[in-house]
Amino acid sequence: MLSQLLLAVVTGACLAQAYTVKPFKVSLSAEVPWLKTQLAKSRLPTKPIPGADNDDWGVSLSTLQTLRKEWLAFDWSAEEKRLNSYRHYTTVINNSTVHFVHEKSSHPDAIPILITHGWPGSFDEYLPVVRPLLESATATLSNGATKKVSFDVVLPSIPGFVFSGAPSSAKGWDMEQTAGYWNTLMVDVLGYKHGYAVAGSDWGGGIAWHTYDLYPTVRAAYLNFFPTRPTTPEQVIADNQTLTPFEQYGVERTANWTATGNGYFVEQGTKPNTIGLALFDNPVGQLAWISEKFLQWTDPTGDMTHRDVLTGVSLYYLTRSIHSSVFQYAYNPAGFAPNVRKANNPAPMGYGNFKWDVGNWPRYVAAQLGNLVFYRQHEKGGHFPGLDNPGDYVQDVRDFLAEHFTFSE
Numbered sequence: 001m002l003s004q005l006l007l008a009v010v011t012g013a014c015l016a017q018a019y020t021v022k023p024f025k026v027s028l029s030a031e032v033p034w035l036k037t038q039l040a041k042s043r044l045p046t047k048p049i050p051g052a053d054n055d056d057w058g059v060s061l062s063t064l065q066t067l068r069k070e071w072l073a074f075d076w077s078a079e080e081k082r083l084n085s086y087r088h089y090t091t092v093i094n095n096s097t098v099h100f101v102h103e104k105s106s107h108p109d110a111i112p113i114l115i116t117h118g119w120p121g122s123f124d125e126y127l128p129v130v131r132p133l134l135e136s137a138t139a140t141l142s143n144g145a146t147k148k149v150s151f152d153v154v155l156p157s158i159p160g161f162v163f164s165g166a167p168s169s170a171k172g173w174d175m176e177q178t179a180g181y182w183n184t185l186m187v188d189v190l191g192y193k194h195g196y197a198v199a200g201s202d203w204g205g206g207i208a209w210h211t212y213d214l215y216p217t218v219r220a221a222y223l224n225f226f227p228t229r230p231t232t233p234e235q236v237i238a239d240n241q242t243l244t245p246f247e248q249y250g251v252e253r254t255a256n257w258t259a260t261g262n263g264y265f266v267e268q269g270t271k272p273n274t275i276g277l278a279l280f281d282n283p284v285g286q287l288a289w290i291s292e293k294f295l296q297w298t299d300p301t302g303d304m305t306h307r308d309v310l311t312g313v314s315l316y317y318l319t320r321s322i323h324s325s326v327f328q329y330a331y332n333p334a335g336f337a338p339n340v341r342k343a344n345n346p347a348p349m350g351y352g353n354f355k356w357d358v359g360n361w362p363r364y365v366a367a368q369l370g371n372l373v374f375y376r377q378h379e380k381g382g383h384f385p386g387l388d389n390p391g392d393y394v395q396d397v398r399d400f401l402a403e404h405f406t407f408s409e
Ligand SMILES: *[C@@H]1O[C@H](CO)[C@@H](O)[C@H](O)[C@H]1NC(C)=O
Pocket: 094, 095
């Protein structure tokens, strides 16, 4: 009996997968000449459709001409150097390559935080918050007291995006599966066995919420987006709720986006091959399709720059991952369904609500999605808080987690 038990233990140990972590460098310069050739020979109309050279009809011709010109002159090697000033790694989980940035604080009690990007973004969305979060800095707690806090930061690439391999399953790939990868990455690959925090926006908010929902090793979640339909004005009425002016603005902005801004969502959810293949070797096409989202889902007076847009599009084009990235929508047809439920995790949740986001949830709805103990509104910033308002993003993470994060035994 005892020997059988021992054998089981030994077999179990042998089955436990060993993960290899390899240092990784961004090295895409060999792809750049082709990009510039394709871009240089692309033609655009010489004049706009009358009355349509404005953002109401998608990216305007004049904006696209400007961006195209800037992209032709773009110094990719400088960008690559900036990206490589962070430590990147890859590992293999269930035969899929997973890419991530991992920076460790020099402070021993640092809180591990996993931050997930969305579409059409990448890990680059969150590079501006990495170095500030590594430092020991002052957080302000809800009672006004202060505390020092620092973080170890992990920024993974979603499967199918830039340097992470596309999922191999023909059945598709949902947010829960990515959540499984993230928990394996944090606990088994990186050894954060006493728990970690998750954060995310767009699909990354959905993936972060599912990681929080499924894994008790997630000890706190700071979200800017939820895997449920952003709140509609009709829902607010049905719920007999009165919103603050800030919340009212958000619900209206979402309703406008639903009416005029989510055609891409339907296309990517239903015909991902068509759009993915059409854009695959079409840099000016990717520039139009992607820049519209970067520029229109953000705060016009926020910190987002054309350089952020061009780096974002370059990462998709140069890694040839636009096609696999749009399948995220097709694989998650119920990703933003109207149903609302509380996460199966009593750990604290925070919501950073940035005014210019296109998906917005009033506080009362956020409270139905998890143990909401932190809610903060920001006049500045929108759908890409790591790029359009990294300062407030960092302070939210510090203030929320300094007060509410606890390691497990
Ligand atoms: C990984 O690949 C091997 C070899 O092709 C295969 O036997 C195994 O089932 C795969 N594992 C998973 C989890 O897909």
